[in-house]
Amino acid sequence: xxxxxxxxxxxxxxxxxxxxxxxxxxxxxxxxxxxxxxxxxxxxxxxxxxxxxxxxxxxxxxxxxxxxxxxxxxxxxxxxxxxxxxxxxxxxxxxxxxxxxxxxxxxxxxxxxxxxxxxxxxxxxxxxxxxxxxxxxxxxxxxxxxxxxxxxxxxxxxxxxxxxxxxxxxxxxxxxxxxxxxxxxxxxxxxxx
Amino acid sequence: xxxxxxxxxxxxxxxxxxxxxxxxxxxxxxxxxxxxxxxxxxxxxxxxxxxxxxxxxxxxxxxxxxxxxxxxxxxxxxxxxxxxxxxxxxxxxxxxxxxxxxxxxxxxxxxxxxxxxxxxxxxxxxxxxxxxxxxxxxxxxxxxxxxxxxxxxxxxxxxxxxxxxxxxxxxxxxxxxxxxxxxxxxxxxxxxxxxxxxxxxxxxxxxxxxxxxxxxxxxxxxxxxxxxxxxxxxxxxxxxxxxxxxxxxxxxxxxxxxxxxxxxxxxxxxxxxxxxxxxx
Numbered sequence: 001x002x003x004x005x006x007x008x009x010x011x012x013x014x015x016x017x018x019x020x021x022x023x024x025x026x027x028x029x030x031x032x033x034x035x036x037x038x039x040x041x042x043x044x045x046x047x048x049x050x051x052x053x054x055x056x057x058x059x060x061x062x063x064x065x066x067x068x069x070x071x072x073x074x075x076x077x078x079x080x081x082x083x084x085x086x087x088x089x090x091x092x093x094x095x096x097x098x099x100x101x102x103x104x105x106x107x108x109x110x111x112x113x114x115x116x117x118x119x120x121x122x123x124x125x126x127x128x129x130x131x132x133x134x135x136x137x138x139x140x141x142x143x144x145x146x147x148x149x150x151x152x153x154x155x156x157x158x159x160x161x162x163x164x165x166x167x168x169x170x171x172x173x174x175x176x177x178x179x180x181x182x183x184x185x186x187x188x189x190x191x192x193x
Numbered sequence: 194x195x196x197x198x199x200x201x202x203x204x205x206x207x208x209x210x211x212x213x214x215x216x217x218x219x220x221x222x223x224x225x226x227x228x229x230x231x232x233x234x235x236x237x238x239x240x241x242x243x244x245x246x247x248x249x250x251x252x253x254x255x256x257x258x259x260x261x262x263x264x265x266x267x268x269x270x271x272x273x274x275x276x277x278x279x280x281x282x283x284x285x286x287x288x289x290x291x292x293x294x295x296x297x298x299x300x301x302x303x304x305x306x307x308x309x310x311x312x313x314x315x316x317x318x319x320x321x322x323x324x325x326x327x328x329x330x331x332x333x334x335x336x337x338x339x340x341x342x343x344x345x346x347x348x349x350x351x352x353x354x355x356x357x358x359x360x361x362x363x364x365x366x367x368x369x370x371x372x373x374x375x376x377x378x379x380x381x382x383x384x385x386x387x388x389x390x391x392x393x394x395x396x397x398x399x400x401x402x403x404x405x406x407x408x409x410x411x412x413x414x415x416x417x418x419x420x421x422x423x424x425x426x427x428x429x430x431x432x433x434x435x436x437x438x439x440x441x442x443x444x445x446x447x448x449x450x451x452x453x454x455x456x457x458x459x460x461x462x463x464x465x466x467x468x469x470x471x472x473x
Contacts, residue, residue, distance in 0.1 A: 073256070073299060082300070083256055085261075088341050134259040134464055136257060137254065137257065138247045170236075181373060184234075184430070188429075
């Protein structure tokens with residue numbers, strides 16, 4: 001079991017994730033992710049999709065994996081990575097159900113996801129995490145190692161393998177239809193907007 | 194006549210690019226503090242606290258506050274008595290952006306064509322708006338404009354009959370549909386009036402007013418305050434996790450317009466509100 005609750009109430013997660021791990025997570029849970037996550041955003045997903053459609057091998061093993069939607073800024077000499085905050089997840093909605101069907105267990109991004117993705121999270125038992133948008137500097141401290149896995153020519157949009165420690169995130173959508181955006185905003189919505 | 198050599202312009206722009214991305218403007222930091230005093234949501238308070246920490250880390254380590262170091266938007270007020278020597282103004286600004294983004298380890302986020310999408314490698318070109326004004330100074334206002342929030346900007350050609358209520362409702366609707374995707378807490382730049390393109394430019398220009406200062410026009414000031422209060426009733430909150438701080442400011446600029454028109458443009462800006470100015 002790779003999900004344990006720490007004394008401070010935050011759930012520590014180790015990759016890769018199993019179905020049981022995903023079931024242990026609920027919308028609103030604060031997490032710290034340790035292990036390997038893969039970066040991919042618009043252009044990389046655009047290249048993966050035809051491979052998936054043709055049933056060809058992908059340049060990364062998505063079973064149990066977590067994909068982080070990000071395009072980091074260049075690292076200063078001596079730094080592991082530049083600033084590395086999330087990009088808007090909905091632009092990858094088109095590609096996500098297919099990746100979930102192949103065994104992807106988590107995505108990290110920001111913003112609402114569409115109904116097809118939320119259905120796929122339920123069907124394939126996966127979770128959507130949110131990282132704080134714009135907190136690129138703070139998030140970079142949790143990345144310990146970076147390797148380019150594929151599509152180096154895409155520069156910031158290449159698929160990178162990140163070794164992370166205690167990467168902070170929050171569960172936005174769990175595998176049971178739980179939605180932090182809906183649950184979180186309702187109590188603060190007032191008349192007269 | 195006063196000579197300004199392009200090298201002075203390039204150098205100034207280079208520094209503005211790096212500073213804008215590393216050191217969030219004091220007006221934004223003060224806005225975070227004001228929000229922390231009024232935000233009721235624990236998740237919202239946590240986000241605001243992390244954003245302040247992020248700003249401090251970025252400033253001290255000279256790394257970008259946000260990895261999306263944006264497309265550069267420059268408003269230039271070129272004094273009529275300024276004579277630019279040694280090259281072209283636009284080339285000088287683009288050279289400054291190129292150098293600033295390379296030497297500052299900022300991200301190259303611009304593609305040469307919206308169709309073939311090949312990266313230009315150095316974050317050029319900038320979007321540059323030049324106004325010729327009286328005097329002998331060159332004033333450059335530079336913004337690193339993030340793409341995520343920009344994508345949630347909206348425009349509508351209202352009818353005069355829809356009036357100020359139509360304008361207000363459209364602005365609030367923009368905040369609602371921007372939601373978490375645009376990284377709240379947001380700042381809104383709003384243009385009302387002018388022609389189609391003039392209105393959009395006003396919406397960008399409006400973002401340069403110091404956050405927390407009143408609109409010099411009392412009617413617009415009242416409108417801005419009313420809209421900010423309304424926007425924060427949506428409950429979207431910091432990062433959309435729920436809370437009272439969905440927007441930190443709404444700035445409105447107007448221009449005369451045609452008897453048939455009521456154009457409204459809303460530029461959505463996120464909390465990575467990076468803007469710097471210099472006068473040469």
